[in-house]
Amino acid sequence: MVRRSVLFSPGDRPELMRKAPRTGADTLVFDLEDAVAPARKSEARAAVRAVLDDPDFAPDAEVCVRLTGTETYRDLEALADDGGGNFDAVMLPKAASGEAVEDLGEQLREHGCAVPVLALVETARGVVNAVEIADAAPTDALAFGAEDLSADVGATRTAEGTEVLYARQRVVTAAAAAGVDAVDTVYTDFEDEAGLRAETRAAAGLGYDGKMAIHPAQVHAIHDAFAPATEEVEWAWKVLDARAAADADDRGVFAVDGEMVDAPLVARAERVLAYARAAEDDRDESDGDDRGEPEA
Secondary structure (H helix, E strand, C coil): CCCCEEEEEECCCHHHHHHHHHHCCCEEEEECCCCCCHHHHHHHHHHHHHHHHCCCCCCCCEEEEECCCCCHHHHHHHHHCCCCCCCCEEEECCCCCHHHHHHHHHHHHHCCCCCCEEEEECCHHHHHCHHHHHHCCCEEEEEECHHHHHHHHCCCCCCCCHHHHHHHHHHHHHHHHHCCEEEECCCCCCCCHHHHHHHHHHHHHHCCCEEEECCCHHHHHHHHHHCCCHHHHHHHHHHHHHHHHHHHCCCCCEEECCEEECHHHHHHHHHHHHHHHHHHHHHHCCCCCCCCCCCC
């Protein structure tokens, strides 16, 4: 599966959670953290559980729950005990260490739902420890949170984003080294589609696999930005065809268009085709353009 778009819906808004699959997002995140006021956490847990337990709720997308940063055990009691646990992943906010991810993994096992963890790196400590967070066994993706990071270090957010560039690159590099997905930060101006497309293309250029979204209208633009160009797809097929021919001839080394091909280029070709297939699936889905109301 690909995680091009990771769309947040407030956990205390069941009507938005139920609409979320119609956006066509690859990953749906039901948020118990920032989108929910402290006094409404219990209500939000119950609302998320009710949506997840509904047999009519069967989205063709990954369903993730962003847990609270300080009450993960209480979250899991509400969501997973007594036959629950109908989610595919959890997101750990403000992931600060590999130990924190491992602790959450143990909690998940205790509640009978050992699902993957999407670790949200959004603090100075998290950026410093990005490698060990990515290497933690439960981690399946690192997500970069530029807004909270900027507040943590006292940086001023700019359109160019130079104040978070080091952290952005460190997170994607740590994810690549660990072999897990990297998901870029949100683009807060959900009415600025041109800006979103430009920032998403920049994230893809850095090596990010996807981008977080706060509004349904952002999903289509994110998918478009991650769709490979025709020439990239043609190159990817050449690489895989050449590899198949080399395997048949028991050759370990081969070339495409005069360039020697090694394992990283094969992996890149496979990734290009996975994103091309996802883009083709989007075109085949006529109901994937519900842009709805703001998610936050």
